[in-house]
Amino acid sequence: MKSSITFAVSGACLLMALSTDVVRADESTIVLKPGDGLDIVEGNCAACHSLDFIQMNSPIQDEKGWTETVGKMVHVMGAPITEDDQKQIITYLSTNYSK
Amino acid sequence: MTTRRQLLNGAATLAAYASTARLVGGPGFAATPDQGPSALPSGAREAAVLDALPGKKPLIKRSYRPPNYETPMEVFDKAFTPNDEFFVRWHLSNIPEVDAAEWRLKIGGDGSSTPFELSLVQLATDFEQVELAALCQCAGNRRGLSNPHVMGVQWGYGAMGNAKWKGVRLKDILARAGLKPDAIEIAFNGGESGVVEETPDFVKSIPTWKALDENTMIATHMNGEPLPHWNGYPARLIVPGWTATYWTKQVTEINALTKPQGGYWMAKAYRVSLGTFSFTDRFITQETDKNTPITEVVVNSLITSPGEGQAVAVGKSVDVRGIAWDGGHGITEVDVSTDGGKNWRPAVLGEDLGRFSWRQWSLSFTPTEPGSYAVMARATNAQGVSQVSKLIFSPSGYHNNVIQTVNVEAV
Numbered sequence: 001m002k003s004s005i006t007f008a009v010s011g012a013c014l015l016m017a018l019s020t021d022v023v024r025a026d027e028s029t030i031v032l033k034p035g036d037g038l039d040i041v042e043g044n045c046a047a048c049h050s051l052d053f054i055q056m057n058s059p060i061q062d063e064k065g066w067t068e069t070v071g072k073m074v075h076v077m078g079a080p081i082t083e084d085d086q087k088q089i090i091t092y093l094s095t096n097y098s099k
Numbered sequence: 100m101t102t103r104r105q106l107l108n109g110a111a112t113l114a115a116y117a118s119t120a121r122l123v124g125g126p127g128f129a130a131t132p133d134q135g136p137s138a139l140p141s142g143a144r145e146a147a148v149l150d151a152l153p154g155k156k157p158l159i160k161r162s163y164r165p166p167n168y169e170t171p172m173e174v175f176d177k178a179f180t181p182n183d184e185f186f187v188r189w190h191l192s193n194i195p196e197v198d199a200a201e202w203r204l205k206i207g208g209d210g211s212s213t214p215f216e217l218s219l220v221q222l223a224t225d226f227e228q229v230e231l232a233a234l235c236q237c238a239g240n241r242r243g244l245s246n247p248h249v250m251g252v253q254w255g256y257g258a259m260g261n262a263k264w265k266g267v268r269l270k271d272i273l274a275r276a277g278l279k280p281d282a283i284e285i286a287f288n289g290g291e292s293g294v295v296e297e298t299p300d301f302v303k304s305i306p307t308w309k310a311l312d313e314n315t316m317i318a319t320h321m322n323g324e325p326l327p328h329w330n331g332y333p334a335r336l337i338v339p340g341w342t343a344t345y346w347t348k349q350v351t352e353i354n355a356l357t358k359p360q361g362g363y364w365m366a367k368a369y370r371v372s373l374g375t376f377s378f379t380d381r382f383i384t385q386e387t388d389k390n391t392p393i394t395e396v397v398v399n400s401l402i403t404s405p406g407e408g409q410a411v412a413v414g415k416s417v418d419v420r421g422i423a424w425d426g427g428h429g430i431t432e433v434d435v436s437t438d439g440g441k442n443w444r445p446a447v448l449g450e451d452l453g454r455f456s457w458r459q460w461s462l463s464f465t466p467t468e469p470g471s472y473a474v475m476a477r478a479t480n481a482q483g484v485s486q487v488s489k490l491i492f493s494p495s496g497y498h499n500n501v502i503q504t505v506n507v508e509a510v
Contacts, residue, residue, distance in 0.1 A: 027163035030146075048192060048294040050163040058142035060248040069250065076363060078297020097142065 027052065037092030044081045044089060045073075054097055063094035135159060135169075135255030136407070139243040143253035152329055156183045161252050165189035165291070166329065169257030175422060176403045178452065178459060179232070180260030182322055187329045188237050188258060188343065190301050190364075191291040197349055199333050204317070206272060208354030210282025215275060219333050223319065226267035231314060231339060232456035234261050234424045238342035238369055238393050242496030249496040256401055261422075261457045264337045266318035270311045272353065278307070282355040283384045285310035287336050290349030299363035303345050304356065305338060306382050314339045314427075314455065317350065339455035340395050340427030341380070342497075344369045359384045368495075369393050375491060376498050377484050380426065395426030398486055399500040400433055400460075400478035405507050411472075413509045416463045419446070423478035424457035432479040433460040439473035439504070440488070446476070466509035474505045 027050040032038055045051060061069070067090050073079040074086060081089070134147040149157040150168070158168035168187040174180060199219050207214030217225070236259035243253035252258075273285070286304035293299070309315060316337045319326060326332040331348030338345045344364075359365070370390040380394040400423035411417045419437070423430045429451075434443040449459030466472055479485040490501040 026150075029148075030163070048298070049165065052146045052160075052162050055146035056140070056143045056161060056253045057250050058140060060140055060142075060250060065250070076299070076367075077293065078295050078299075080295060080297075 030055070033096040035092055035096050037088040040085050040088045041092050044079065044085055048073075048077070048079060054093065058097035059099035062098050063090065066090050066093040066098065069093075135253075135257075136244060138246070139253055139255060140248050143243055152187060154183065154327055155187070155329060156181075158184065158187065159255070159257060161254065165192045165194070167252045168329075169254055170260060172256060172403065172406065175257075175401055176420065178449075179262055179322055182262075182324055182327050182330065185235075185260040185262065185321070185327070185330055186237070186258050188252070189291055189348075191293045191298060193292045193294060194328075195290045195349065196328065197290060197333055202333050202351070204272075204334065204351060204353065206276050206353045208282070208286065208356050210279045210284075210355030210357045212277035212279055213275065217272070219319070222267060222317065222334065226271045228265060229268055229316060230263055230265040230320075231316065231337070232261065232263050232453040233314075233337060233339040234259060234396065234455060234457050235337075235343045235346055236260075236396055236424075238344050238497045239495065241499035244499060244501075245492065245496045246490060247492075249494055251496055259343075261424075261452075262321045263323070264316065264318040265320035265323075266316045266334065266337070268313060269315045269317055269336070269353075270313060272317065273310060273355070276353075276355060278355055279357065281357045282307055283358070284356045284360055286352075286354045286356055286360045287345075287347035287350050288352040288354075289331070289335075289347040290351060301347075301364055302360060302362045303347055304360035304365055304385075305341070305345055306384060307355070309338065309341070309380070309382075312339075342369075342393050342396055344393065365392065369497075370495075371493055371497055375493060378426070379428075379482070393497055396424065397498045397500045398425040398430070398478050398480045398484050399423070400476045400486065400503070402474060402476050402503055402505045405474065405505060407505050409505075409507050411466055411507050411509050413466050413469055416465050417507070418461060418463050419474055419476075420459070420461045421446075421476050422457040422459055423476070425478070425480040425484075427455050428481040428484075429454040430458045430478055431481050433458075434477045434479070435462045435464075436475040436477075437464045437466075437472050440475050440502070443477065466507075469509050472507050472509060474507060475502050477502050 030051045070090050134144040148160050150160040151157045161167040166187050170186045174184045204217045240254050240258035242251050284304040288302050317334050318337045319334050336347040371393050372390050378395050382392045385392045402421040404420045423433045433446040435446050436443045446460040446462040477486050486500045486502050
């Protein structure tokens with residue numbers, strides 16, 4: 001089913017939500033490897049899915065593979081990622097999560 | 100209703116939650132044996148944690164959003180998989196909390212001459228209620244064991260479960276839809292959607308002949324209880340014998356089509372090369388000269404006991420147990436080897452719970468001397484088709500039914 005969601009949620013509200021349920025592990029526990037472009041990865045990829053998809057799918061593919069994956073996210077899944085950000089994401093993934 | 104999980108979906112919240120992430124949980128979730136088999140990609144094992152979704156017991160988390168959780172191995176020793184331990188698999192991140200009173204199932208499409216809709220009460224009262232035991236298995240179960248590894252959710256053995264599904268026959272619903280003679284496929288839309296409007300909606304179709312099969316149903320209950328939210332409450336499609344990609348959760352639309360469904364999830368995803376696997380159910384309106392949508396589950400088995408690396412005692416009987424299943428032809432034989440495949444003995448088959456259910460089996464053996472024993476199981480179905488000894492590779496990691504080996508140490 002198609003639906004749209006509202007993005008306007010304040011950080012304070014989110015903190016409250018998190019603090020009521022800290023016994024459960026959740027995606028806030030995911031820590032990707034530090035490196036150039038990590039903020040770009042977090043700012044783009046996590047809009048649609050948790051970042052454990054990156055960890056889980058490593059080390060499986062090289063730069064060519066990550067280029068295809070990012071391309072699929074943009075051209076098939078419709079992720080609105082700028083070309084510059086795509087390049088930085090591919091570089092980060094190739095540097096930190098490649099075989 | 101806005102849930103906490105939906106709050107987390109907002110891109111605008113990302114910076115806020117990223118900055119709190121280290122405070123709330125940190126990276127300290129310890130490794131557990133439930134990360135899955137050692138053959139998984141190392142990153143998949145490291146990212147796995149035991150985690151309980153609301154209403155569920157702790158399952159092996161593969162991804163948080165969309166939620167993909169597999170059932171731990173020990174649960175497969177049961178004939179039916181409890182609802183709160185049943186695996187969870189979603190493709191898209193927005194999963195609505197369905198209000199049963201508001202929910203409607205719309206039946207129509209260009210292949211229907213009498214479109215209509217049903218409330219949950221009508222679904223429960225207007226049609227005969229039926230119940231059926233059936234295995235529900237993700238097409239990509241065991242993808243993480245592929246060699247070479249392929250991209251996708253890196254499942255170990257646990258993206259499957261066996262349940263008693265209760266609901267109504269799909270053919271009884273379609274009998275009211277005035278199907279036209281050229282209605283070649285029946286398509287299903289469920290509740291989930293992507294975060295951005297451009298993400299392809301998760302729409303699946305099955306051939307009309309399969310939709311009219313007396314075993315195909317719209318289920319509202321599972322093991323005597325309403326479906327859990329994570330498994331498709333209030334109603335989902337049950338396609339016995341076929342991979343779970345077709346078992347649309349939170350189904351809201353059923354459309355009879357006069358042309359092949361052409362969306363991404365049918366035309367591009369969940370396809371296998373023609374001639375790669377042994378199967379009987381064809382989906383001809385979707386076939387190309389190169390590939391076909393995946394259809395039925397292939398013959399397979401799982402050793403539930405002993406566990407990998409388990410120590411057993413020399414001179415004492417060891418109970419080798421497991422389950423076996425296929426796409427609905429029925430399991431006729433399970434052979435067990437305790438010497439790495441040199442010699443095989445037939446296991447004792449458990450109660451036949453129906454041809455779409457998995458079947459339990461067991462065999463006892465007594466290690467006569469200390470050392471390693473490679474325990475293997477090989478299922479054969481009523482068509483005489485057995486599990487393969489070497490993986491049939493597919494680029495998306497489907498249909499892994501290679502014979503499993505469990506190594507035990509006799510001391």
